[in-house]
Amino acid sequence: MTALAPQVPPPTRQGGAGSLRRFRCGLLGTPAVVAVALLTDYLWVNSIQLDSIERRTLNSDYLISKTTEHLKLTVVATLLIMLIAVPLGILISRVRARWVPPLVLGLANIGQATPAIGLLVLLTILYGPGFGIAITSLVAYSALPVLRNTLIGIQQVDRSLVEAARGMGMKPLQILLRVELPLAVPVVLAGLRTALVFCVGVATLATFVNAGGLGDIIVNGIKLDRVPVLITGSVVTASIALLVDWAGSLAERVLKPKGV
Structure with a gap:
């Protein structure tokens, strides 16, 4: 008699379904949060009696103006x-000397x-306040992850993929654009997400160099001891940071090469 081969259950897609479910929940x-x-925050602010100072800050025109300035700082x-x-x-990544990447990353x-x-403060002392100083600080502070x-x-x-592309006659630039960069996209976008969140948070400090942004609202709330102003500025800033990170996660999923 011949032994019967053990019955192997067909592969399931529970992992993929679970990943898709988690993605939809995150989406x-x-x-929603x-x-x-x-x-x-809106209902709370409208339920309390605001004084004249709070009303000058907590109105749609002022909030939209400061949010626009904040987004401009972040995007630029x-x-x-x-x-x-x-x-x-x-x-x-193209330099063969091994000491160069650690040196550049260290800087x-x-x-x-x-x-x-x-x-x-240092850049302001050297060059004076302004939008350019705020942008320079944001770039210096947030460039490392990218x-x-x-x-x-x-x-x-995978070096075997690079060698295969080279064997097909691709030139170095073609290999970079068609093989290496597409496969590196998920990692690069993860760094970009981190940099974006850094920019949103640090951009609140632009108020100290007269570059505007939501930091104006937060600092006004602290200086004038107006809790509604402080909380509203903080909630809007945190909301932008969350939405930026959420948009980055969508971009990672959309731009991620198939099969990676």
């Missing part, structure tokens, strides 16, 4: 970080290790 969860937080700084850190990360780490307010992740993402690409 709806973060905006932000909406509840903003609505709660992020674009500059991408234009500087991604090409620099690609460049140092970039100085900007993040330095307290943001200290960097702002630079490091660009370098790591390219270094982690």
Whole structure:
């Protein structure tokens, strides 16, 4: 008699289904939390009696103006970080001298290790206050995650894939654009998400160099001892940070190469 082969159950997709379910929860969860937080703050502020000072700050025109300034600081700084850190990360990944990447990352780490307010004060003493000083500080403080992740993402690409592309006759630039960068996208985007959240938080300090932003509202709440003003500025800032991180997670999933 021949032994019967053991029955192997067909593979299930529980892991994939669970991952998809978690993604859907995250897709709806973060905006829902932000909406509840903003609505709660709005209802609370409208339920209390505001004095003249609070009304000058807690009105739609002023809030929209400061939120726009904050987003402008974040977007401009992020674009500059991408234009500087991604090409620099690609460049140092091509350098054969092993001491170059640690040196460049160490220099970039100085900007993040330095307290943001200290960097702002130093640049203001040297060059005066303004929007450019705030942007320079944001870039110096937030560039490290993008630079490091660009370098790591390219270094982690399977060398056999690079050799296969080279064997097909691809030139170095074609290999970079068609093989290495697409495979490094998830790692680079993870660094960009971190940098964006850094920018949103540190941009509140731009108020100290007359660059505007939601920091104006928070500082006004502290200086004038107005709790509704302070809480509203903090809630809006935290909401932007959460939404930025949520948008980054969506971008990671959409731009992630299939099969990775």
